[in-house]
Amino acid sequence: MSSKVTIHEVARLSGVSIKTVSRVLNREPNVKNDTRVRVQEAVAALNYRPNISARSLAGSKAYxxxxxxxxxxxxxxxxxxxxxxxxxxxxxxxxxxxxxxxxxxxxxxxxxxxxxxxxxxxxxxxxxxxxxxxxxxxxxxxxxxxxxxxxxxxxxxxxxxxDDVRAAYEMTAHLISLGHTDIGFIKGHPEHGASHLRYEGYAAAMKEHGHAVREDHVEQGWFSFRSGFEAAERLLDRPDRPTAIFASNDDMALGVMAVANRLRLEVPQTLSVAGFDDTPGAKVVWPQLTTVRQPIxxxxxxxxxxxxxxxxxxxxxxxxxxxxxxxxxxxxxxxxxxx
Amino acid sequence: MSSKVTIHEVARLSGVSIKTVSRVLNREPNVKNDTRVRVQEAVAALNYRPNISARSLAGSKAYxxxxxxxxxxxxxxxxxxxxxxxxxxxxxxxxxxxxxxxxxxxxxxxxxxxxxxxxxxxxxxxxxxxxxxxxxxxxxxxxxxxxxxxxxxxxxxxxxxxDDVRAAYEMTAHLISLGHTDIGFIKGHPEHGASHLRYEGYAAAMKEHGHAVREDHVEQGWFSFRSGFEAAERLLDRPDRPTAIFASNDDMALGVMAVANRLRLEVPQTLSVAGFDDTPGAKVVWPQLTTVRQPIxxxxxxxxxxxxxxxxxxxxxxxxxxxxxxxxxxxxxxxxxxx
DNA sequence: GCTCGCCTTGACAAGGCTGTCATGCCTTTA
DNA sequence: TAAAGGCATGACAGCCTTGTCAAGGCGAGC
CATH class of the missing domain: 3.40.50.2300 (Response regulator)
Known part of the structure; x- marks a missing residue:
């Protein structure tokens, strides 16, 4: 029950007014260094902590x-x-x-x-x-x-x-640098701004490296595992399938992995898969997912x-x-x- | 800026003292119903909300x-x-x-x-x-x-x-009811209480249904994907492998799934896998994981x-x-x- | 030596609410 | 009918801090 130490006790112990204690607490100017130290010592000695309710009631900050x-x-x-x-x-x-x-x-x-x-x-x-x-x-x-x-x-x-655009650009460039030219893309939820930006980055990288963005290799997804799964089925279950798929988020990329497993496509030997977000799930698959980490x-x-x-x-x-x-x-x- | 409506305004509008308003707000007894309604109307009309800081400063509750x-x-x-x-x-x-x-x-x-x-x-x-x-x-x-x-x-x-024990018991019973008798188990982190309880439930179910708990089918894990993966490798990469594995949590169960994929064991035709916790990851694998949902x-x-x-x-x-x-x-x- | 102005400090009010206690009224009981 | 008790309500203090403003001390400049 070390409770209920108030600013008054601190003031008493350090021999100043409560206002001065308040000044020290709030790092206000115009306090002699000597006084400041004395107050700080008293605060430490009493283990005083200002009461937030009182603070926010009196002042403007609520903390x-x-x-x-x-x-x-x-x-x-x-x-x-x-x-x-x-x-x-x-x-x-x-x-x-x-x-x-x-x-x-x-x-x-x-x-x-x-x-x-x-x-x-x-x-x-x-x-x-x-x-x-x-x-x-x-x-x-x-x-x-x-x-x-x-x-x-x-x-x-x-x-x-x-910078979603740049991140998607670099991921695409990474795939291209590995030798991929047919890179499928799974778009995210159309109502999320990031979806457009990521697609933009992908398209820009493809274009700049001289690869066509094949419309039949771009699928619409909704950021969910299932939508990734279904998009991957459309993308992979055919002869001219891409050699790499870049999904706009990890959940969808995991969907791609699941389809790859089902179709017995080795990842990454036969199919490279990239995600986006670096969610915990990205490490909870085998092989672990290449992705983009957002510094959340x-x-x-x-x-x-x-x-x-x-x-x-x-x-x-x-x-x-x-x-x-x-x-x-x-x-x-x-x-x-x-x- | 609809701010700054105080209890005083409410009191004024409803023609009572602030104390009575306070009583209504706090559902205290001894307020005539008539008055109570009048105050409530004033509160609604002014869109009044008590200020938490003041409340907690004055009273004992901090909300x-x-x-x-x-x-x-x-x-x-x-x-x-x-x-x-x-x-x-x-x-x-x-x-x-x-x-x-x-x-x-x-x-x-x-x-x-x-x-x-x-x-x-x-x-x-x-x-x-x-x-x-x-x-x-x-x-x-x-x-x-x-x-x-x-x-x-x-x-x-x-x-x-x-009831972790009962949950593990029932999951084990579920596997047994499917015809499994050789059920592998992956324990959780030894410092988490739940680990022991879950193992206990598993062991009890096995015993009560007349199946032996084979020590070489019980592996120690640490609740991580990797530990599940490694435990599964030990469990599955041998001729007398179990036909089902019950992992103490979903992450480890996902590790089991990954190994199964790698070894080309069909889930669930060749191997049943059960987890525990019903984390989001449980739905982000294919096939989706049978697990225990904790009503968190x-x-x-x-x-x-x-x-x-x-x-x-x-x-x-x-x-x-x-x-x-x-x-x-x-x-x-x-x-x-x-x- | 005196005034001015800055630095340092303190007294006091205010902030919005609840707790305590007092008051007045109405109902019950003797 | 008087006393007692219960209910409904209000006045006021107090919760703990910060903001405002005033006051005192001190050095600089004249």
């Missing part, structure tokens, strides 16, 4: 950052949390998670949260980050927010993204950083800040030279 | 439930959050997530959190739930907590669990329920409350009759 999420993969969500907390802890902020039910009226769910808890900022993950109604509520409530990998309205708010934790940390730095508003040039992070090509065993 | 987690799978963590929030929302509670760094001094990380934010309760997931130092801190700070699937010291606190969301909801109901303390009989939830056998395509 809470919200993470809103909808639906994406658990691995993604967890990584976002880990990345965000890493940055938040440094400044004494806490993370409050708000899973949203995307089948209902998301904006209506968001409004009460913002109202009761005055969060200092919110991190929005896809696909909530593209829900205009939610953005409206956030703006109406005056809560700063950063979007992770937004798809629409890029200029509307601060955001953190990865780093992206979330960057988002938290923007929020904590108060840098979410448009700057002089009119554009809200946007950070572009590097991806990483993860070459494992599912891709290899032909033969 | 925050913590979820501490360490390391387990993202799917697990996310499910816990979803389950807990479902119950918490009903009562206006929010979820605060605290990933812990298990490589460091976990208790030292927990203490400051508890100190600044006075959470009303904490949900502990494995393996933090078995960290005695953390439990000590929680108790010292007087914060109620519920452990999910704890392994040690079961009587120490309230907990929510699943329901367990987390039950934990939140105990916390919100204040029922975490030992009752008259001396034992803290413990809830045992039902699992579900999920039979998919990876198990079938010998043939």
């Amino acid at each position: 809470l950052i919200g993470v809103f999420f909808d639906n994406p993969s658990p691995a993604y969500v967890t990584d976002v949390q880990l990345g965000a907390i890493a940055r938040c802890r440094e400044e004494g902020y806490h993370l409050i998670v708000e899973p949203l039910d995307s089948t209902g009226d998301v904006a209506a769910q968001v409004e009460p949260m913002l109202h009761t808890l005055r969060m200092d900022g919110v991190i929005l993950t896809p696909p909530v980050c593209d829900n205009a109604a939610v953005l409206d509520v956030l703006e109406a409530e005056g809560v700063p927010y950063v979007r992770l990998s937004p798809d629409q309205d890029l200029g509307r708010s601060a955001s953190v993204r990865m 934790q780093a992206m979330a940390a960057a988002a938290a950083d923007l929020l904590l730095g108060g840098a979410t508003q448009a700057e002089g040039d009119g554009a809200p800040p946007s950070r572009l992070l590097d991806f990483e090509l993860v070459v494992r065993e599912s891709t290899g030279p032909i033969g | 925050l439930i913590g979820v501490f987690f360490d390391n387990p799978s993202p799917a697990y963590v996310t499910d816990v959050q979803l389950g807990a929030i479902a119950r918490c929302r009903e009562e206006g509670y929010h979820l605060i997530v605290e990933p812990l760094d298990s490589t460091g001094d976990v208790a030292a990380q927990v203490e400051p959190m508890l100190h600044t934010l006075r959470m009303d309760g904490v949900i502990l997931t494995p393996p933090v739930c078995d960290n005695a130092a953390v439990l000590d801190v929680l108790e010292a700070e007087g914060v109620p907590y519920v452990r999910l699937s704890p392994d040690q010291d079961l009587g120490r606190s309230a907990s929510v669990r699943m 969301q329901a367990m987390a909801a039950a934990a939140a329920d105990l916390l919100l109901g204040g029922a975490t303390q030992a009752e008259g009989d001396g034992a803290p409350p413990s809830r045992l939830l039902d699992f579900e056998l999920v039979v998919r395509e990876s198990t079938g009759p010998i043939g």
Whole structure:
């Protein structure tokens, strides 16, 4: 029960007023170094921690950052949390998670949260980050927010993204460098912005290396295992099948692997398979999947950083800040030279 | 900017004192029904939401439930959050997530959190739930907590669990009912309580159905894909291999599937494979994995329920409350009759 | 030596809500 | 009819911090 040490005790022990203690705590200027040290010692001696409720009631900060999420993969969500907390802890902020039910009226769910808890900022993950109604509520409530990998309205708010086009380009180039020329592609969910970008990168790489993008080697998928499985069946169960397949995400790539297994196509000797995202599943197949790692934790940390730095508003040039992070090509065993 | 509606406005509009509004908000007794309705209407009309900081500063509740987690799978963590929030929302509670760094001094990380934010309760997931130092801190700070699937010291606190023994028993019985008698088993991480329980259930089922547990058909694993893969290699690469393998979790079962693929053993015609946990990966293989679904969301909801109901303390009989939830056998395509 | 202005510090109010205690009224009991 | 008790409500203090503003101390410049 070491509880209930208040700022008053600290003030008493260090022989200053509570206001001065507050100053030291908040790293405000105009405190003599001598005094500062004395206060810090008292804080340490009493094991004092300021009470967040009182702080946020009195001041403007709530020391809470919200993470809103909808639906994406658990691995993604967890990584976002880990990345965000890493940055938040440094400044004494806490993370409050708000899973949203995307089948209902998301904006209506968001409004009460913002109202009761005055969060200092919110991190929005896809696909909530593209829900205009939610953005409206956030703006109406005056809560700063950063979007992770937004798809629409890029200029509307601060955001953190990865270069999907370039990543897809490099993955395709990797396959080409292994000697592949007939590279099948499985597109992602048409409503996700990343889908278009990834296809764009693939097409650009093919073209630049002088290979045609064969329409019958490009299939539509929906980011699900099953859709990858079905697309792969169409792609592979025929004589002029591609020698490599690049799926827009790992789940679909796993679907491709499953079909390859069924058709007794050796991976990677007969068929190379590449995915995108580096989900845990990518390592849980044999052979392990070559894929693109999105630096999710780093992206979330960057988002938290923007929020904590108060840098979410448009700057002089009119554009809200946007950070572009590097991806990483993860070459494992599912891709290899032909033969 | 619909912000800043306070209890005073509500009081004014409904013609009562702020205290009465407070009573209505908190469902306290001794409010005339007439008055209650009038206040509720004013609340609705003004779209009023009490400010959590003020509430927790003034009262004893913080309206925050913590979820501490360490390391387990993202799917697990996310499910816990979803389950807990479902119950918490009903009562206006929010979820605060605290990933812990298990490589460091976990208790030292927990203490400051508890100190600044006075959470009303904490949900502990494995393996933090078995960290005695953390439990000590929680108790010292007087914060109620519920452990999910704890392994040690079961009587120490309230907990929510699943019957691992019975689930493993039933899965084994399922395999036996398909005609299998030589059923291999891959144990889980020896430091996880569930490992022992699952093995126990397997062994009991074998014995009760008159089948011997062959020591050379039981392998040690560590809950990882790789350990499952390696265990499966030892189990399958020999003439007297089992006709079915029951792995203590899905990741290891996926390892078994990978080996089966490599050895060209048809699943389930030549080899049945069963897992445990029903992770997302179970559906992302072909054929899909037969497994046991742990009702994680329901367990987390039950934990939140105990916390919100204040029922975490030992009752008259001396034992803290413990809830045992039902699992579900999920039979998919990876198990079938010998043939 | 005096004024000005900066640095350092403190007193006090405010923030929105709940807990405590007091009040008035109505119903029950003797 | 008077006393007692229960219910419905309100006044006010207090929760712990930060923001505002004022005050005192001290060195610089005249």
